[in-house]
Amino acid sequence: MTALAPTVTSVRRARPRPDARRQGWVRRAPLLPALVFTIIVTQLPFLVTVYYSLESWSLVRPGSRHFVGLSNYLDVFKDSQFRQTAINTVVMTGGTVIIAMVIGVALALVLDRKFLGRGIVRTLLITPFLIMPVGAALLWKTTMLDSTFGIVNFVLRPFGIGQFDWLSRLPLESVMIEMIWQWTPFMMLLVLAGLQSQPKDILEAASTDGAKPLAIFRELTLPHLRRFIELGVVLGAIYVVNNFDAVYMMTQGGPGISSANLPYYIYQRAFLGFQVGQAAAMGVVVVVATIIVATFALRLIFKTFSGTEQAA
C-alpha cells in the first residue's frame, strides 16, 4: 500500500471556452432553415394581414383603398353574422372533436383485442381519414344525404323518415356528421396507441386485486389514456376549426349562414365579396382568439407529454 500523496490545493483557473459561442451556433444551425422558411411563409403574411385590416379596401374598387384605422374591427364586432358564424364554429369544432373522440375510444377498445380479421377491420376503419375532404363532402352530399336518392334516407324509410332534406333542414349537423366520419379514425389510432402502450402486468395486477373489467377501465386505463385523448382533441381541434372543404362543398354555408364557419365566412368576404380589409380584420380577430385558446391547450399537452409516465 503506497502512502497517500499529500493533496495539493491548486488554484483552478476558469479556462475560457472560446468555442462555446460557436458551439451554440453549430447546434442551432440545423434548426434555422426550417425556422426561417416558416417565418417567411407564415408570419410575414400575417403581418401583412394586420396591415390590410387597417385599410378599407375592396378589390372591385382598387382606387378607393385608404387607411381607416380600427374601424374594420368595429364593424366586425358589430357584425351579427360574424358572431353567428363564430358560434357555429365553436359548435362544429367542439361537437365534432368530442363525438369523434368518444367513438374513437370505443373503436380503439374493440381493436385492442384479438379477433378474426382484425387487420382488415382496421384497414376499413382508417379509410375515411384518407379520403380527400372535398371528395368526402361530395360523397355525403350526394349519395348519402340526398333527400331522394341518398342511402341514409333509404335506410331510415322503415322508421318513417323517408324524404328528409338533411342539407337544408340540418345543415350544421350534416357537416358535422361528415367531419366526424373523417376524423374518428385519427382519434381511434391515437387512443389505440395509448391502449397498446399500457404495460400488461398492471392490468394483470388489477385482475388479481379483484377488479372487474369495467373497474379496470375506469380506474387504470382511462387515466393512462388521458394524455392521448388530450393530444387527439387538441390536434383534431386545430384541423377541424380550420375546416373549409366540407362547408364549401356541402352547403356553401347555407341556408343563409346557418352552417357557415369562420373560415368559410371570411372566404366569402374576401373572395366572393372582395372586401379585403374587412376579411383581414376578421382573420386577425380569429387568430387572436385562437392564440388565447391555444396557449392554454398547448400548456396542457406539453405538461402531459413531457412528463413521461413511468410504469413502476
Add this chain to the structure above:
Amino acid sequence: MMASAESITAEHGLTTTAPGRPMVRRKRRGNSVTLGIVGWVVGILFFFPVLWMVLTSFKTEAQAYTNTPSVVFSPTLSQYKTVFSSGLWPYVANSAFATIVSTLLVLLLATPCAFALSLRPVKKTRDVLFFFISTKMLPVVAAIIPIYIAARNLHMLDNIFTMVILYTAINLPIAVWMMRSFFLEVPGELLEAAQMDGAPLRRTMTEVILPVVAPGIAATALICSIFSWNEFFFAVNITATKAATVPVFLVGFISSEGLYFAQLAAAATVATLPVVLAGWVAQRQLVRGLSFGAIK
C-alpha cells in the same frame, strides 16, 4: 466429462412422477367472437360510404337515380371513360408534382430541425416547438389574402411552385413534431457507442441514426403526402388552369356537369384512389405516424 453426463440426461425430462399419459387440452377462451362481430359491423359501417361511392361509379345515371338503391346491377365503365377523357391527367401531374416536391422539401428541412430539437437540445426547444405548432393554429384564411395578393403581384398565381411552397409551409410543423418524436426514440447508448467508435457527427447521423429513424421518416412522408394531395383551399384560390390539382378537378367536374351522381362517384373514386391505396399499403407507417411514434 460433465458435459456428456448432462447431455445424456437432457432429453429425458426427468420427473419424479411417471410421464407418458396422453396429452389432453382443455378448451380455452379463444378469440372473442362477439367482439369480432361488433368489430366487423362497425368496420363495414364506416367503410360503407366509400364502398357505396365505388359501387355508384360503375352505374349508369339511370341506375344511380333509383328510389331504392340498387345493389345488383350490370356494371359499366362509361363513367370512368368520361372522367378520363375530361383532361384529367394534367391535374394528376400537378398534384403529383406538388405532393412529391413539397414532401421532399419538408423532409429536407424538418429532419435536421427535429434532430437539433431532440438529440442535441437547444436552449429554447420548447419555445421553438410551440412556435411551429402555433403556425398551424393560425387559420389559413387569415394568411390567404396577403398570399393571394403577393402571388398575384409576383405573377406567381396559377404556378405549381407556389403550391409547393405553400404545401411545404403547412406540413412543416407537423413534420418537425413527428420527426422529433421519432428521434427521441433513438436510444442514447447508440450515440455513445458511435462516439466511442470514433464516428464524426455526419457519419453517426447517416449510418447510425437514420436507419433507426427510417420508418419514422417514411411515416412522416406519408402523412405529408396525404395532406398535400388532399389539400383544397389553397389550390382552389391560387390555381386556375395551369397548376390546378386533383381536388380542383373534382370540384370542377361538378359545376360544369351538374350533380350527376354516378359520374361524380367515378371522379371522386379516381381522385381519392392514390392516397387511399398508399394509406392501405403503408398502413403500419400511417398508424405510426398518426400515433406520433407512440406505438413501437
Add this chain to the structure above:
Amino acid sequence: MAEVTYERATCFYPGAEKPAVDGLDLAVKDGEFVVMVGPSGCGKTTALRMLAGLEEIDDGSILIDGNDMVGVPSRDRDIAMVFQNYALYPSKTVGENMGFALKMHGVDKEERARRVREAAKLLDLEDFLDRKPRNLSGGQRQRVAMGRAIVREPKVFCMDEPLSNLDAQLRVQTRTQIAELQRRLKITTVYVTHDQVEAMTMGDRVAVMRSGHLQQFASPTELYDHPANVFVAGFIGSPAMNRLDGTLTPDGISVGGVTVRPPDAIMHAAQGHSQLVVGIRPEHLSIGEGHLDVQVDLVEDLGSDFYVYGHRADDTGATVIVRAGREHPRPGEAIKIKIDTARLHLFDAVTGLRIGE
C-alpha cells in the same frame, strides 16, 4: 388458511407442441413458504401464473383450500401477487395502490385507510403514502408491491421473482425481510426465483423445475444432501457439484482410470447400472495424496473460502472444483485430489436418477 395443490396441472402456450408446465403435482401445506426454482424456461413462472389465474389450466387442476380453480377468474381466487416489475398503478399514490384491492372488494374508506396504514408501518412506507410510483426508488417500489399484497390478507401469496430488479445488497436485506414477514403472517406463499441461493435460504420446501417438469420437491437440506437426479445435484449448491463419468467395476467405481470404493450400501445399490455419474461436492474433496491428478487453472478468492478450479491431467480433461483454505495451490500447479468416498453421490448415467438413498 389455505393449502395449495397442483394436480397434474398442465399448461400449453398457444400454438406450442410441448407444454410449458407438464403434469405438475405439488402439495403446499397451509402457511408454508414454497419456492419454485429452475433455469429460464423451466415453467416455474408459468406454474405460478396458473395458480394466480393469469395462465389457463389446460389439463389437471389446481386446488386452493380444496376448491378447484379451473374456470375461476383471478379476481375471485383471493390471491395476492407480487410482480417482477412491481406493476404499481402509475396514476395512483402509494396509499391508493395499496388500498386498491380493498376498494374493489367494497371495503369502506376508514377500514381501508386503517389497513393501509398498518401495512405501511410494517414496511416503513408511512412517509410515502402520498407519493406516486414514479417518484420512488426501486427498493421503495418493491416494498409498495409487497404492501399491496399484505394489505389484502389473502389465502395465498404469489411472488414472481420480486427481488431480481434490486441491487445485490438490497436483495439480501429484503430477502430476510420477506422471510420474516411471511413467518409472522403465516400466509401460504409460492415464490418463484431463478436464484438457488434465494431458494435455499427462504423456502420451507423447494420445488426444482426443468423443462416443465418437477425434478424434486423437498427441504433445502434434503435437496442439498440427497439430490434426486443429476440435474438437481448440479443446480443446487454453488459452486456446482463435480460430476464425473464412471463405470461399475468389481472393486468399485472407475472414474477415468482411478477406482474409488463407495460405502457398501451404495455399492450394492449400484449393481446392474453399468454407466454411472459420480457426484462429489467441492467441500468433500481435499488436496493431498489422492485419487485424481489435477492441473490448477484458477483460484477464486471469496474471502472466507477459496475455490480451486482445475482440470484433470488425464485425457478426460474434466473440470474439477475443490474448496481450499488460505494455503491453496497457485494456477499452473499440478495437484492431487482425494475424494471423500463416504460423501459421494451416485446417479445412473442413462436415466440421471439417484442410486441409493
